[in-house]
Amino acid sequence: MPHFFSNKRLIILMVSIILLVAVIGFSTREREELTLPEQFVRDAVGVGQNVFQQPANMINGVVDTIRDIRYVYEENQVLKDRLDEYAMVASERDTLKQENATLQEMADAEESLGDYVTRPALVIHRSPDQWTETIGINKGSQDGIESGMAVITPEGLIGQIDRTSQFSSTVQLLSDGDPSNRVSAMVHTEDDPVYAFVEGWDEEREGLLLRKIESEAEVEEGQLVSTSGLGGVFPRGLTVGEIQEVGPDEYGLTQDALIKPVADFYNIEHVRVIEREAQNLDEQLLDEVEIDDEEDEEEIEEVPLEEGAGDP
């Protein structure tokens, strides 16, 4: 590095370090939207990534198909057995659906937190070093994607939309360690559901952390965890995973649990972005109702927190 240690160069180095700090400072503050150049670069590179990803997906699909062919016979046997079961479940579901509809009509419930529309999208990139657990998808704000929407694979929830640009957006996976990355969730127990938050990934035990569970709640291994729909734009009832371990948190006031996610975070190709309908049914009504709604939601959300904190 003979060319490096001269005065002029040291000054340039200093200036660039100062610039670095300034740029980091600018970008780490809470930003609502990406700046225009950022959006442009993301979209432009997104086109290239799309071109790369499409044939790769096709080849991957062919390889998978060939692999699957070997198991077709066994699978067929199992599926035949389950077909009878399916008919029964389907008829049961229809009755339940009807019943639910009538009950909802009776209760005058116009909208449910469980209603949503989905938009399919293709994964176009993933950060190579995975310091941040984000993936890029090929749908953006032009397709109606907004920041905060839930993203699922057929198995279950994988994350939420982090940033959108015009034709692409990034998804923050549930496994991302960012402290702002939390999802309001509920545990299906035999009685009422227990509400808590999914907060990040436990590196050592390899699972999602479910925190702020009320200390009296009877949460056990094997129970299902899904989104509660209370914390903003997520709909209710998207499966997150299964409880693996339960224990008191570091202060002993609430309980923590380890969730084994149902979705695979590593081989993601196709995802669905979910938009809850409950919020945008009536645009005009919304203005009046919004304030009340928000207050309600916050109250519900904070209940487990406060009760937990109040415990001796």
Add this chain to the structure above:
Amino acid sequence: MRYLPFLIVFTLFLIEGTWYQMVVPHPLENGWMLIPRFTIVTLIICAIFRGPVLGMFYGLSIGLLYDFIYTDVLGIYMFSAAFTGYLFAFKLPQVQRSFVWILIVSMLGFSVFESLVYVLHLSIGTIHLSGEVFFYHRLLPSLGLNALLAMLLIYPMRKLMRYLKLREQSRDEAV
């Protein structure tokens, strides 16, 4: 033709984020993370032949892409890549002639880049990974992977660089 090296670097950048992610599972079963830094390795090889200024500009633009596309925080990759591109541009005939030297320099550059990114991420608090885990589970395995790639790329890249230089010289003479 002059921009061919940059096109190669850019293509490798795209591959890192797309094809590579589909082929190699993350992390491996023993907890290793194989981080592809094909762009950085190639960038340093280019810089060895074409000097620090080019290294810096390649670093700036590739780092900018990393920043814009993969992270919300701007500046980390841009600074690290430009810094490494500039610092490891050993434009010396001894280095250019020897396969081993190019390999060593590019691997040094890779390690410095990766560590710099790690330290910067750590200092602004986006990650919480101990230095030991970083070193044994990320840096060393990735070093192996990138060394492998560098071995594959050094010969063709050197050929390309020499060809470009020859072209330039002959054009200068013609003028």
